[in-house]
Amino acid sequence: MLISLSSLCLYRPLRTTLFFSTHHLLSTPLSSNSLVHIWSYSSSHSTQVSIAPANVEQNEEQTIGVPKVDVLKQKLELLGIICDSSCVPGHYSNLLCPKCNGGQSMERSLSLYIVQKGDLARWRCFRTDCNWAEQVFLDGKAGHDGVKEKEVQFSRQMTKESLRLEPPGEKLTAYFSERMISEKTLWRNGVMQLSSEDVMAFTYRQNGLLVGCKYRTIQKRFWLEKGSAKILYGIDDINDAAEVIIVEGEIDKLSMEEAGFCNCVSVPGAGAGKNSAKLPPMEKDTAFRYLWNSKLYLDKVSRIILATDNDAPGQALARALARRLGTYRCWQVRWPKKDEFSCFKDANEVLKYMGPDALRKVIESSEPYQQCVSEADKVV
Ligand SMILES: [Zn+2]
Numbered sequence: 001m002l003i004s005l006s007s008l009c010l011y012r013p014l015r016t017t018l019f020f021s022t023h024h025l026l027s028t029p030l031s032s033n034s035l036v037h038i039w040s041y042s043s044s045h046s047t048q049v050s051i052a053p054a055n056v057e058q059n060e061e062q063t064i065g066v067p068k069v070d071v072l073k074q075k076l077e078l079l080g081i082i083c084d085s086s087c088v089p090g091h092y093s094n095l096l097c098p099k100c101n102g103g104q105s106m107e108r109s110l111s112l113y114i115v116q117k118g119d120l121a122r123w124r125c126f127r128t129d130c131n132w133a134e135q136v137f138l139d140g141k142a143g144h145d146g147v148k149e150k151e152v153q154f155s156r157q158m159t160k161e162s163l164r165l166e167p168p169g170e171k172l173t174a175y176f177s178e179r180m181i182s183e184k185t186l187w188r189n190g191v192m193q194l195s196s197e198d199v200m201a202f203t204y205r206q207n208g209l210l211v212g213c214k215y216r217t218i219q220k221r222f223w224l225e226k227g228s229a230k231i232l233y234g235i236d237d238i239n240d241a242a243e244v245i246i247v248e249g250e251i252d253k254l255s256m257e258e259a260g261f262c263n264c265v266s267v268p269g270a271g272a273g274k275n276s277a278k279l280p281p282m283e284k285d286t287a288f289r290y291l292w293n294s295k296l297y298l299d300k301v302s303r304i305i306l307a308t309d310n311d312a313p314g315q316a317l318a319r320a321l322a323r324r325l326g327t328y329r330c331w332q333v334r335w336p337k338k339d340e341f342s343c344f345k346d347a348n349e350v351l352k353y354m355g356p357d358a359l360r361k362v363i364e365s366s367e368p369y370q371q372c373v374s375e376a377d378k379v380v
Helices: 002-020 022-027 034-046 068-078 170-178 183-188 250-258 286-293 312-325 347-354 356-364 369-379
Strands: 092-095 110-114 120-125 133-137 191-194 199-206 209-217 222-224 243-247 264-266 303-307 330-332
Touching: 068 110, 068 120, 068 133, 170 183, 183 250, 243 250, 250 264, 250 347, 250 356, 286 312, 303 312, 312 330, 330 369, 347 356
Parallel strands: 243 264, 243 303, 303 330
Antiparallel strands: 092 110, 110 120, 120 133, 191 199, 199 209, 209 222
16 A cells, blocks of 8 residues: 555646646646647746746846746746756757657657856757657857857758668678678668769768768768767667677677677777866867767666777776776687787777678677776786
């Protein structure tokens, strides 16, 4: 009896709100998604913000004595965005999106950011079939607070047609085959080529939709499609993964698949940023934006195997990733010896020269990151 009562209490706020706020439903034009809107509108009662008369535009005078950020949150609530204690200026929060309710899994897909001064909030829903992205200013003026328009533009919807992509032709298929990457793996990962050109096109997808594309010539020249979302390559493959392998290139991700590992993602570009003593706050950590944008996926993971390149930049990247992901759940790959003087550089080299079974063994014998670091310290 006691148990059922306490579990009932957990749901009480929503129900109470429903009963007490029907007048809001009748008096406001807040559309169809009523449950969310009712909750959001009336939850203002619990804050110290006084609600402005419905037909009066919020202005500077009304905000006197009330923290700016509370007024901003009130504006957000009117749009159905329910702020919680994580919504503080200068930080990203993950909230429930009122447009799509986070889909079937009801994930907190809306990433909200309130600027430091508390007079602008912008958001984006990361569910690609929703993608709701807007901003609201405290005083209703556009371009306020020196925020550049560019900063609040989000990636456009891409299609294979709009990017002029086609399945890889003979030349590229042969290139991949020489690297032991099969046509089946190319197909499953949506690897394409630029129409009538021998340029590889690695399509970045999220929830199956095209959100970015990285091009690569055989001569190793790279560029990104304009407007590409900053996420990990192969993110859909780690949706429900408890263990994840992170590599440093799209071809290494494909190589892992040849060795039997689909739970692998690649960073979109090399580079470990500055190795400062203190990590920058998430929103200023621009070199790792792709990692923070993939946070919802990585938070659920208990073991992360770092399989970056076996060179100085690759090891710096592993360090930078481990610091951000938590060294306690990171493992590090040791690349096998190539000859007396050197080791293999990456997953594709191991696959090409030693085969898929050897690559699988390399991954399976990776070691806890903290152990690797302390051993490296001993050498120094
Ligand atoms: Zn949404």
